[in-house]
Amino acid sequence: MAETTVDDVLAELAALEDPRVCAVNERHGDDHGVNLTKLRAVAKRLKTQQDLARQLWETEDTAARLLALLICRPKAFERNELAAMVRETRVPKVHDWFVNYVVKKSPHAEDLRLAWMADPDPAVASAGWALTSDRVVKKPEGLDLAGLLDVIEAQMRAAPERLQWAMNTCLAQIGIEHPEHRARALEIGERLEVLKDYPTPPNCTSPFAPAWIAEMVRRQDNP
Numbered sequence: 001m002a003e004t005t006v007d008d009v010l011a012e013l014a015a016l017e018d019p020r021v022c023a024v025n026e027r028h029g030d031d032h033g034v035n036l037t038k039l040r041a042v043a044k045r046l047k048t049q050q051d052l053a054r055q056l057w058e059t060e061d062t063a064a065r066l067l068a069l070l071i072c073r074p075k076a077f078e079r080n081e082l083a084a085m086v087r088e089t090r091v092p093k094v095h096d097w098f099v100n101y102v103v104k105k106s107p108h109a110e111d112l113r114l115a116w117m118a119d120p121d122p123a124v125a126s127a128g129w130a131l132t133s134d135r136v137v138k139k140p141e142g143l144d145l146a147g148l149l150d151v152i153e154a155q156m157r158a159a160p161e162r163l164q165w166a167m168n169t170c171l172a173q174i175g176i177e178h179p180e181h182r183a184r185a186l187e188i189g190e191r192l193e194v195l196k197d198y199p200t201p202p203n204c205t206s207p208f209a210p211a212w213i214a215e216m217v218r219r220q221d222n223p
Helices: 006-016 019-027 036-046 050-058 062-071 079-088 092-105 109-117 122-138 145-155 161-177 179-192 209-221
Strands: none
Touching (some): 006 050, 036 062, 062 092, 079 109, 092 122, 122 145, 122 161, 145 161, 161 209, 179 209
């Protein structure tokens, strides 16, 4: 069977472009019009192909990069590759998938988390905070949770949107997962009022940290 080329994939993605999907995505800062269910179907057919994934990433096309993140082998990326890629993930969905589908599965995740948390670029720093939120939930041993709350308290309100969102997620996860810090997390959220007025659809949990914490704790107590 003939090997799938980058041009083959780009042509297939172009055929899947839907103006209605594009219009919806543009409102969220994502510049592509491919239905994600259809994109995942393409990825499922292609299976894992690290070389093709790297080539798709290099096209700088958003849909191609999302597909690359689905067919890559996360542990195959070197640290310096991931450090370069994070600075290219300017589209929100690409940034989100890159952190969740690739970096979290990488042996370099903890090293990059620490480096990115201190990065002056707010988009890079937000990736560090996303990795920190993951550790708060899954592997909190060794984390200075009180220190994280200090930083959130001092910096979250004035942070750029993507970084603010990542910090807010960390605040909520600390409050949800660690009862000894819950009262302080709630107090910080109430005082800073970050995302308090965020429009939330019915039956969805608000991203406002105090509401988020209260709802998730309620579910834990009443499974």
